[in-house]
Ligand code: AMP
């Protein structure tokens with residue numbers, strides 16, 4: 001399968017790795033939007049939340065535990081950070097492999113989302 005994040009998970013293309021265990025890998029976003037911008041992905045290919053079911057949903061616990069590890073590694077755990085999942089077309093999901101963005105390292109991350117029609 002031609003999936004860039006599967007290739008990162010397999011070590012076939014390089015990434016700035018922050019954390020890894022059997023289930024997940026975290027690496028810095030190639031185009032950071034904040035001083036800290038790290039992605040956490042499952043090693044197993046899932047397109048997005050729509051692919052979750054009762055059998056595989058425990059991956060989300062692994063992902064969020066990894067978010068906590070990344071926040072500690074990056075020194076933003078106490079100050080706070082934002083996590084975000086772009087899920088599907090309307091959210092402009094560009095990479096079709098489930099990923100959680102972690103944003104931090106700023107005094108304030110601003111409002112949650114811009115108000116628009
Ligand atoms: P999304 O719009 O949520 O699908 O965001 C995909 C994110 O993946 C973007 O923030 C990209 O900058 C990031 N990205 C794409 N390719 C790579 C890569 N090879 N290494 C690290 N981050 C990447």
Ligand code: ZN
Pocket residue numbers: 003004005006007044045046096097
């Ligand atoms: Zn993939």
